[in-house]
Amino acid sequence: MTARLIDGTAVAAALRAELTARIASLPFRPGLTVVMVGDDPASASYVRSKDKAAAAAGIDARTVQLPAAIDQATLLRRIEALNADPAVDGILVQLPLPSHIDPAAVVEAVDPAKDVDGFHPLNVGRLAAGRPALVPCTPLGVMRLLARAGVAIAGARALVLGRSAIVGRPMAALLLAADATVTIAHSRTRDLPEECRRADILIAAAGRRELVRGDWIKPGAAVIDVGINRGPDGRLTGDVAFAECEAVAGAITPVPGGVGPMTIACLLLNTVEAAERRRVR
Numbered sequence: 001m002t003a004r005l006i007d008g009t010a011v012a013a014a015l016r017a018e019l020t021a022r023i024a025s026l027p028f029r030p031g032l033t034v035v036m037v038g039d040d041p042a043s044a045s046y047v048r049s050k051d052k053a054a055a056a057a058g059i060d061a062r063t064v065q066l067p068a069a070i071d072q073a074t075l076l077r078r079i080e081a082l083n084a085d086p087a088v089d090g091i092l093v094q095l096p097l098p099s100h101i102d103p104a105a106v107v108e109a110v111d112p113a114k115d116v117d118g119f120h121p122l123n124v125g126r127l128a129a130g131r132p133a134l135v136p137c138t139p140l141g142v143m144r145l146l147a148r149a150g151v152a153i154a155g156a157r158a159l160v161l162g163r164s165a166i167v168g169r170p171m172a173a174l175l176l177a178a179d180a181t182v183t184i185a186h187s188r189t190r191d192l193p194e195e196c197r198r199a200d201i202l203i204a205a206a207g208r209r210e211l212v213r214g215d216w217i218k219p220g221a222a223v224i225d226v227g228i229n230r231g232p233d234g235r236l237t238g239d240v241a242f243a244e245c246e247a248v249a250g251a252i253t254p255v256p257g258g259v260g261p262m263t264i265a266c267l268l269l270n271t272v273e274a275a276e277r278r279r280v281r
Contacts, residue, residue: 003223003249006149008141012261015144016057019268023058030275031060032090032116032267033082037075037101038068043094050092053264059271060087072101076109083111089275090116092267113278116270118170127173134270139171141262142203142224143178149251151222154179157198161185161212161239162205167226171203192216204239214244223252226259 023030032054034047047063054061064082066075082088091114097103107115112122118136126133146153158180162168168184175182185195187206196202196216204212205226217223227239238255246252253259 003246003252004149006145006222006224006251006253006258008145008253008258008261011145011148012141012265014148015262015265016053016268019265019272020057022272026275026280028275028279029058029060030090030271031085031088032062032092032271033085033088034061034063034092034094035066035075035079035082036063036094037066037070037097039065040096043096047094050264050267054268054271057268059268068098070101072105075101075106079106079109083109083114088114089278090114090267090271092117114274116267116274118270119166124165124170127170130177134274135174136166136170137263137266137270138167138205138226138259139174140266140269141259142171142226143174144266145224145253145259145262146201146222149222151201151251153201156180156200157183158201158203159183159185159196159199160203160205161192161196162203162207162226164205164207167205171205175201175203206239208239209237210239210241212240212245214241214248217245217248219248220250221248223249224259225253225255228255228260 034050036047051061051063082091091110093106107119110120112120115123115134118134123133127135158175160168160172163184163186172182172184185192189195193216197218199218199221201222203224209229223240223245225238225240229237231237236256
């Protein structure tokens, strides 16, 4: 058996097309501002991708580039100005930040209604309580991939491998809200392979290259690989040993071309939804 490939690039393209049409019907252009502190090359490349995708969809996207030596108080004042700007519907502070800046303080400074990353404690709490909220983009993208692949979530055993605030915890909350029976596993989980073998849906977000092996997968399970790791040869791989797991799973995402494209597409989705909540009555 060879697993069905879940093509994140195609699903993301379809979502961006839907959003482009949705934005064109609005009497305004949603505004997205990315705040980037310093000049980390990887962050800069990612921000350029976000700006390009947003502009292509009809979003008024701009990046505020700030020096790495900026002090925290000045950065917080810049964020407060964006909070007060009626043309800005979404604010994203690119992480990581320089070591002298407290990321928690910066995240909490963003207006929750403009928090298109879904990281503000108010949005985190709303998600945990099952209330409407802006949701972190990667878990939101995973849910859309599962839906487009026709994976039945209600009643399924779902295992989230990883407990980060950015992916693992919100992922578990979204699956729970969709009526899955959810387990969160991590580096201290006893008999991790056996926990994985019980899962009908396995979300790998551990940040460890090819951690999940083929004999960890329940036959026919849906496997979503959130990991992005660069090997010694420069090749991108996920947290899943793809060839091994593809031979056992029912459906699987590749790396690259799986979850990654959905993260940016869902950032655009969050921006549009934040704009409509703020401006459409």
